[in-house]
Amino acid sequence: MEEKNLILEMKDIVKTFPGVRALDGVNLKLYKGEVHALLGENGAGKSTLMKVMNGIYKRDGGEIYLNGKKVEFKNPKEAQEAGLAIIHQELELVPELTVAENIFLGREPRKGFLVDFKELIKRTQEVIDRLGVDIDPRSKVGDLNIGNQQMIEIAKALSQNSNVIIMDEPTSSLTPTEIDILANLIDRLKKKGIAIVFISHRMEEIFEICDKVTVLRDGKYIGEVKVEDTNEDELINMMVGRKLESRFPEIKHRPSDKILEVKDLVVPGKVENASFELYKGEVLGIAGLMGSGRTELAKTIFGLFKPSEGEIYVKGERVNINSPKEAIDLGIYYLSESRKDEGLVLGMSVEENTSLSVLKNITNLGLIDNQEEEKLAKKYVQGLKVKTPHIKQKVKNLSGGNQQKVVISKLLSTKPDIIILDEPTRGIDVGAKKEIYELISHLVDDGAAVILISSQLPEVLNLSNRILAMGENRIMGEIDAKDATQEKVMKLATGGDLN
Amino acid sequence: MTAKSKESQIIKLAAKFKSAIGLIGLIIVMSFLSEYFLTVHNLMNITRQVSINAVLAIGMTFVILTGGIDLSVGSVLALSSVITAGLMSSGMNIALVLIIGIGVGTLLGLLNGLLVAKGRMQSFIVTLGMMTIARGLTLIYSDGRPISGFDKSFRFLGAGHVLGIPVPVIIMFALLAVSYVILKKTPFGRYVYAIGGNEKATELSGINTDKIKIGVYAISGFLASISGIILASRLNSAQPIAGTGYELDAIAAVVLGGTSLAGGQGGIVGTIIGALIIGILNNGLNLLNVSSFYQLVAKGAVILIAIFLDTRSQKRD
Numbered sequence: 001m002e003e004k005n006l007i008l009e010m011k012d013i014v015k016t017f018p019g020v021r022a023l024d025g026v027n028l029k030l031y032k033g034e035v036h037a038l039l040g041e042n043g044a045g046k047s048t049l050m051k052v053m054n055g056i057y058k059r060d061g062g063e064i065y066l067n068g069k070k071v072e073f074k075n076p077k078e079a080q081e082a083g084l085a086i087i088h089q090e091l092e093l094v095p096e097l098t099v100a101e102n103i104f105l106g107r108e109p110r111k112g113f114l115v116d117f118k119e120l121i122k123r124t125q126e127v128i129d130r131l132g133v134d135i136d137p138r139s140k141v142g143d144l145n146i147g148n149q150q151m152i153e154i155a156k157a158l159s160q161n162s163n164v165i166i167m168d169e170p171t172s173s174l175t176p177t178e179i180d181i182l183a184n185l186i187d188r189l190k191k192k193g194i195a196i197v198f199i200s201h202r203m204e205e206i207f208e209i210c211d212k213v214t215v216l217r218d219g220k221y222i223g224e225v226k227v228e229d230t231n232e233d234e235l236i237n238m239m240v241g242r243k244l245e246s247r248f249p250e251i252k253h254r255p256s257d258k259i260l261e262v263k264d265l266v267v268p269g270k271v272e273n274a275s276f277e278l279y280k281g282e283v284l285g286i287a288g289l290m291g292s293g294r295t296e297l298a299k300t301i302f303g304l305f306k307p308s309e310g311e312i313y314v315k316g317e318r319v320n321i322n323s324p325k326e327a328i329d330l331g332i333y334y335l336s337e338s339r340k341d342e343g344l345v346l347g348m349s350v351e352e353n354t355s356l357s358v359l360k361n362i363t364n365l366g367l368i369d370n371q372e373e374e375k376l377a378k379k380y381v382q383g384l385k386v387k388t389p390h391i392k393q394k395v396k397n398l399s400g401g402n403q404q405k406v407v408i409s410k411l412l413s414t415k416p417d418i419i420i421l422d423e424p425t426r427g428i429d430v431g432a433k434k435e436i437y438e439l440i441s442h443l444v445d446d447g448a449a450v451i452l453i454s455s456q457l458p459e460v461l462n463l464s465n466r467i468l469a470m471g472e473n474r475i476m477g478e479i480d481a482k483d484a485t486q487e488k489v490m491k492l493a494t495g496g497d498l499n
Numbered sequence: 500m501t502a503k504s505k506e507s508q509i510i511k512l513a514a515k516f517k518s519a520i521g522l523i524g525l526i527i528v529m530s531f532l533s534e535y536f537l538t539v540h541n542l543m544n545i546t547r548q549v550s551i552n553a554v555l556a557i558g559m560t561f562v563i564l565t566g567g568i569d570l571s572v573g574s575v576l577a578l579s580s581v582i583t584a585g586l587m588s589s590g591m592n593i594a595l596v597l598i599i600g601i602g603v604g605t606l607l608g609l610l611n612g613l614l615v616a617k618g619r620m621q622s623f624i625v626t627l628g629m630m631t632i633a634r635g636l637t638l639i640y641s642d643g644r645p646i647s648g649f650d651k652s653f654r655f656l657g658a659g660h661v662l663g664i665p666v667p668v669i670i671m672f673a674l675l676a677v678s679y680v681i682l683k684k685t686p687f688g689r690y691v692y693a694i695g696g697n698e699k700a701t702e703l704s705g706i707n708t709d710k711i712k713i714g715v716y717a718i719s720g721f722l723a724s725i726s727g728i729i730l731a732s733r734l735n736s737a738q739p740i741a742g743t744g745y746e747l748d749a750i751a752a753v754v755l756g757g758t759s760l761a762g763g764q765g766g767i768v769g770t771i772i773g774a775l776i777i778g779i780l781n782n783g784l785n786l787l788n789v790s791s792f793y794q795l796v797a798k799g800a801v802i803l804i805a806i807f808l809d810t811r812s813q814k815r816d
Contacts, residue, residue, distance in 0.1 A: 345692075345696035363686060368685065
C-alpha cells in the first residue's frame, strides 16, 4: 500500500561544486497526499536538492525515481512536463502581464496565430475556482499583493497538472492571514493527492502544516521523522547538530551614551514616522517581515533614500545624510541584506574588496600603497578567519559565509561606531553564523552601537538589548529583549496590542 | 594530477595573454606574406597610423571599464580638430589654441558624464546624441569646408620626429603610461573597475560613483580632442567629416584587447594590443593589395572570430 503511493524517490544524491560537497548522499521519499517539510539551516543543501530534482543542476551521484521509474531530467521543462512544479522564494511572474497570461505563459490557447483570449480567461477561471480563491483573471499581476501572487504561482502549477509541488519558503513574505489561507489551500491540494515539499525555517508552520520532515545538515542527510513523533527541540538538534543554547553567545549590553536618534522620519512610500534611539554598547534588534520597511529605514539612515520629513541626530548633532559616503564619514556603516548585489564586487579580489572603503587613506603620493593594502587585507583575513587560498583570490570563488566575512572586513576597516547589519547571516553556514554572532558580541564590548535587522526571530531575540517590531513601513512597537518572545514580537509587528 | 594542473596553468596563462598571442601570430603571418612588412619604415608607419585610434581607445577603455560606452569620440575629435585649425589660422598663440581645442573636447565629455551620472540616462543614448551634436557643431564652425595650412610649430605635433620616432607615437606612449598608472595604481582607477564590477556595492562602500563616472567621460573627451589635434596637424588640414566611424574602431580595439563590454574586467595594455592588431590588419591587407572593400569584411570577420573565441573561453571558466 505504502509503496504504491510513493510518487518520487531521491536516493543517495551527491552534488559537488568546486571545493564544496553541497549534497552528500541525501535521500527523500515523497508520497501522494503528503506535505513533506525539508528542514535545514541556510546552506544545508535544501535548494540544491530541489534544483537537482528538477534538472537545473546535474547530479554527480544517486538516482531519482518517479512513479517507480528511473528518471533523468535535463532541464526544468522536462521536470515540469513530468508533473514536478517548483515555486521559488522569489516569485517568477511577469508583473506587467495579467493573471491569465501569467498562468498560461508559453502555453496560451490559440486560435490560428492569435491567442484565444476568451478561452484563456475561461481556463484561468477554472483553475482559480479549483483553488477556491477570489482573483480576477484579467487583473495585472503587479497590482496583486504578495499573498495573491503566490496563489497565482500555485495556480500555474495546478494548470500544468503537477502532482508534486515544491514550495521554497512560501511564507517568508506573507502576513499571518495570508499564511492561514495558504495552509488551507495546501490542505485541499493534499486531499487531491498532490505531494508537497515545503521548505521553511518556521517551526510552528511545520507542526501546523506538514506530515513528515526530512532534515539536512551541511549537505548531509540526517534523517526523516513523522511530525507527530517529534518536537521542536529534536528538530533543531537534528538541524544544528548540537543543543540550541550554544548557538548564541551571551552579549553583555552596557548602553551608555546616546549615539543615534531618529525623530519622525518619513520617506514617502518607504518609511512612515519612524522614531527611535540607539546607545553605545547595545544591540538594537529590528524584527519584521520582508517589505515591512526595515531595510528602507536602515538605507535612509545610510543616505540612500532622502527623507521628506524628520530629523536624524548623530552624537547629539543634527545631520543631513545624502549619500553612503557622508554616512561613513559620520561613523555609520550599513551591511546590505543582499551580499552579491550590494555588498561585493564579485570579480575583484578579497584584498580589493576589503580595502575599497578606505582606499583613499592608504595612498602614498596619490598612488595606492600596495604593502599597506596587503597588510590590511591580511589583518582581517586572519582576524575573521576568512577561508581563502590567498588574498588575491576573487571573492566570487568563496563560499557565502566567507564572502560575508569579506564584506564585514570592509565594514570594520572604516572603524564605524554605528553598525547596521541587515540579515547578516542570510545564506551562510552554521559555523560562520556563530562567528558572526560572536563578532557582534565583541563589537558591543568595544562600545559600538549595533542595529541588527533579521527575519530570523531567534537571532533578534537572543542578540538584542531592545527590539523594534516593524510592519507596514512603520515601527509598530518596542519591547525589551528580556520580556520578548517570538509571539509577542510578531504580534507587535502585525499591529497587535500586547496588553 | 600534476601534469593536468600544469596543463591547466598553461591554458590559464594562454588565456591571460591571448590578445598578445594573437598579435604575435598576426605579425608572424604577415612577415611571411610580405617581405616589406617587417621593415623599420613600415613598423614606424603602422604605429603612427595606430596612434590616433589608440589614443581614442585609451579613453574608451576608461568608459567601458565602468560599464558604459562613448559613441561621441569620433565627432568630438572632428570638433576639436576644426576649432584648433580655425584658431591656428586666425593667428592665435599656439598654447592658447591647444588649451581651447582640448578644453572643448573635455567639456563635451564632462557633459556626457553629467547626463549619464546625474541624469541617470543610458550612456549609449547620451553619447549617441552628443555624437550628432558635436558633428553638427563641427559643420557649423567649419561651414562644411576643410581648414588647412598651419604654422610649422603646429605641424610638429602630427608630422614631427624626435630621435627618429614620430611625435604622435611618443604622445601615444606617454598617454598609455599615464593611463596605466591611473588605472592600476590610483584609487580613482580602482573605483573605475569597481563601478564596472558592481556599481551599487561601490556606492554603498562610500564612493562617490557619480564623480568617477563624470571623470571617465571627461577623460574620453579629453583624449578625443588630443587625437583630433594630432590628426589635423598630421594632415595639415582639419576635415569636418574627419573621425566618422572612429568610435567603432576604438570600441573594437578595446574589446579585442580583452576588456569586457559589461565593465570591470580588462585594461589599457590589452587596448593597445587591440589597436595594434587592427592597425597591422589594415597595413597588411594594404601591402597585399587587398581592395579596401574586402578589407572591411576581413576586419569585421577578425573581430567577430576574436570575440567568439573569447566568449567560449570565458564560458569554460
